[in-house]
Structure formats: C-alpha cells, structure tokens
Amino acid sequence: MREPARSGLVTGLTLAVMLAAYPLVMPSYQWAVRTAANVVLEGGYPRLHVEPIEGGGWRIFRSLPDRTEARVFSIPARSLAQIHLAIILLPALLFGVPSPLRQRIRRVGLGCALLYGLQVGLLVIFVKAWLHYQQTDPGDLFYNWLTLLHSTLGQLGAAAIWVLLAWPILLRTIAAGVAMPSPSTAGGRKRA
C-alpha cells in the first residue's frame, strides 16, 4: 500500500499548487477556450460569438444581417467555474501517477491538451444543439443529456482523461498482481 499512499500525497500537493494558481490559470484557460470556440462558431452559419460578461460569465449571441445582435443564451460565472474546473483537477490527478518526472510532465501536458480539445468541441456542440433544440424540442432527451454532460464536464471530463492516460500505468504498478490480467480474469470471466 506504499505506492498508493505516495501517489495520494503527490496528487494532494499538486492539487494545492493548482488551487493556489487558480486566479491565474482559470482566466487564461477560459480565454483560450473562448477564443478557439469563436474561431469555429464565427465560421459557421449562423455566425455566433462567445463573449465574457461582467461578473465572469459568458454570453453567446448571433450577428444579424443588419449588424445588430441577438442574444442566444448566457452561461453564469458559477457554472463556468464548474465546467472548467478540470484544468485545476486534471494536472493533480495525472501528476500523481507513479512514473519518472519527465513522463509525468508529458502526461499532464497531453491531458491538458486533450481536455482543451474536449471542452472547445463540447462548447461548440452545446451551442449548436441549444440553437437547434430550443426552437424545435427543448424537452428532447438527447439535448438534456448533452446539457447535463456539458455542465458536469469539470469533474467527469477530468475523470475520463485520467482513466485514459493513468490506467495504463496504474494497472501495472498499483495493482501489480492483477495488473494486466490474462483474458481469463479480465471482466471477471473465465476462459472456457
């Protein structure tokens, strides 16, 4: 049980550092997500834009042919903080994975890049889905599922990337005995 305890300590310390860096990291990350999303949304039809509003939230609006704007919807600052929480959480989860320092740094970099792509992509999909379903069927189950997924991305997205990048190591090191199980034990099934 020594390795999990050490990993836990490293994860906790990294989380403390990330929380201390929150006032710097979060605005920069949100700017980066917004900028990339704007590149995609402004190139599509209808032309959409994401802009920060007072208080830290975002407003999404569309440009009309007469050069006026029509508000689509807003994301309040509280929701944004939760959606983008993963940028604080994920480095802590990945840095705690036992491996040489260089690999840890590389893994954190890769994880953050994946997270960035995921959050930009899901924001674009969510905005497009909002435009479509609010006009046709706001009660649509898929749309509501997507809304829930987008709002919980801060925790669930970080967990999904952690499994993708950390499990190849964790399955070998922490659970050494059943690290990479033979097909006979994988999934709890026995080979006939």
Next chain:
Amino acid sequence: MSRSATRPSVAVAPILWRYWLLFVAALGIQLFLVLLAFQAELDQSLNRATALVTARTLALFRLECHAEGDLVICPSLSNIRIIFECTAAFPVIIFVAAVVAYPCRWRWRLAGVAAGVPAILAVNVLRLTTLLYVDHAYPAAMEWVHLVAWQALFVVIVVLLWTFWAARVARWERNRRA
C-alpha cells in the same frame, strides 16, 4: 522505473482502450439514469435525504441543526439548501464507473461499490459540514471553497478511494492464487 514498464505494449493497448470505453460508457449510462431521475423528480427525495443526514450528523456533535425539506438549518452556523449537485451523485458516478471498468471479478466490484459509496456519502456530509462552517466564519471564501476547492478535492478523494480499492483487489487476487 524503466521506460518499457510505464508504457503499454502494443499487445495490451486494445485491452486498455476497452477499459476506457467501458468507463466512458458507464459514465454516459449513469448520466442518462440521472436524467431520468430528474424527470421523475427523484432528485428531490435525494436532496431531502442528504439534508436530513447532514442535519442529523451535525446534531450528533451537539450542534443545534435540523432539516426542513432540502434545507439544513443551523442557527448557530448558517443555513444551506441542498441541490442535486450537493448530493455526491457525480462523485459516486465516477467511482462506480471506475470500479465497473476495472478488470476483476464481479464480487470485488460489488465489494468496492458497497464500501466505496457509503464512504463517498460520508465525505459529502463532511464537505457540507465544512461549508456550513466556512459560510459562518469566512463568507467571502464560501463561493471559492464550494465551487472550486471542494469540487476538485472530492474527485481526488474518489480517485484515491478507487486506487486503494484496486490495490486491495490486487492483494486479494494474489492471496487467492497463492
């Protein structure tokens, strides 16, 4: 640690992808179930139950607290309203998905869920208790502690719980084979 020991070989890569897909599928299905629970208004019962357990736990420590619906009322501290996000549903979803995706026998998985979910619920009561104290003592910090610090810490605790469970499963499995 050698380079080869930390990188999955080509042969095991498809197995790892399978675990990841299993994890993501378990997350997606559980989110869908949460959505159905919302529609059936089951979330209200969960909110009320969380408020009640939190108030009762605080009362154990001789604090004058009680629950009124989804409200936890502590006159000496503060009052908080429990919404669905406060019920530990999402940390439980992550933990259950990770346990289900982990390659082991179903009995270990059931043991993991049976032990892990109450532990996560207990951590949530601790979280709500600290939030009551923070709201009382440092109201300016409440938003940050609530939305950022505890949300991140909670997932880290879930991951650590899973890690200890996985290590325990490895030990059980080794003992069984020995």
